[in-house]
Amino acid sequence: MIEILILYYSRSGHTKELAREIQKGALSVKNCETKLRTVPPIHANDENNRNPDTSTPFVTKTELKNCDGLALGSPTRFGTIAAPMKVFFEQTSDIWLSGNLIDKPAVVFTSTSSLHGGQEATLLSMTVPLLHHGMIILGIPYSHNALMDTKTGGTPYGASHQAGSDNANSLSIEEKITANALGRRLANAALRLKGPKL
Numbered sequence: 001m002i003e004i005l006i007l008y009y010s011r012s013g014h015t016k017e018l019a020r021e022i023q024k025g026a027l028s029v030k031n032c033e034t035k036l037r038t039v040p041p042i043h044a045n046d047e048n049n050r051n052p053d054t055s056t057p058f059v060t061k062t063e064l065k066n067c068d069g070l071a072l073g074s075p076t077r078f079g080t081i082a083a084p085m086k087v088f089f090e091q092t093s094d095i096w097l098s099g100n101l102i103d104k105p106a107v108v109f110t111s112t113s114s115l116h117g118g119q120e121a122t123l124l125s126m127t128v129p130l131l132h133h134g135m136i137i138l139g140i141p142y143s144h145n146a147l148m149d150t151k152t153g154g155t156p157y158g159a160s161h162q163a164g165s166d167n168a169n170s171l172s173i174e175e176k177i178t179a180n181a182l183g184r185r186l187a188n189a190a191l192r193l194k195g196p197k198l
């Protein structure tokens with residue numbers, strides 16, 4: 001069995017919707033289990049004093065260390081990763097030192113309010129700490145027609161969603177297809193990479 005960690009931060013639920021689609025894709029692969037996890041907000045008062053997500057447990061560093069593959073999600077904030085997720089990663093130097101994530105596959109996902117508000121910039125910036133950890137970054141290949149057909153999210157760099165200025169949009173069919181495909185690809189890669197060493 002392999003275990004895929006789907007780790008996200010989400011204040012109003014859109015990044016979480018993508019996380020669930022990635023989870024469905026991963027679970028469609030035989031011998032794959034998943035863990036859905038989040039991180040705490042860092043300034044409770046600035047976050048309207050509410051936990052953004054009471055239904056998902058906070059991740060532990062052991063869960064990150066032991067995963068066979070990682071899907072990392074964050075809403076776009078000023079074109080980059082949200083601070084709570086960055087804070088979590090800044091506490092992972094011991095995992096970096098031990099090399100536990102080296103040669104494990106990873107994918108990234110994000111949600112924005114506007115179409116050109118930084119989805120790709122955020123996705124690419126989220127790959128940087130994962131590359132420092134030695135992870136193998138996977139995207140979504142253009143063999144998925146949804147990448148050409150989408151009018152909202154869904155990029156070759158990772159899964160994405162455009163939530164709209166009032167955060168009212170649900171995931172489009174293309175956003176679901178690409179998120180699903182990314183989860184499946186991650187799980188398949190993790191299975192192959194964990195296989196017997198030659």
Ligand SMILES: Cc1cc2nc3c(=O)[nH]c(=O)nc-3n(C[C@H](O)[C@H](O)[C@H](O)COP(=O)(O)O)c2cc1C
Nearest residue numbers: 010011012013014015075077078079112113114117
């Ligand atoms: C501080 C802050 C910065 C944001 N920056 C951007 C941005 O650069 N581009 C954009 O399109 N949306 C931006 N947004 C909107 C969020 O990315 C958008 O609402 C997203 O769908 C929220 O995801 P969530 O529902 O998972 O929290 C920002 C929101 C906040 C609170």
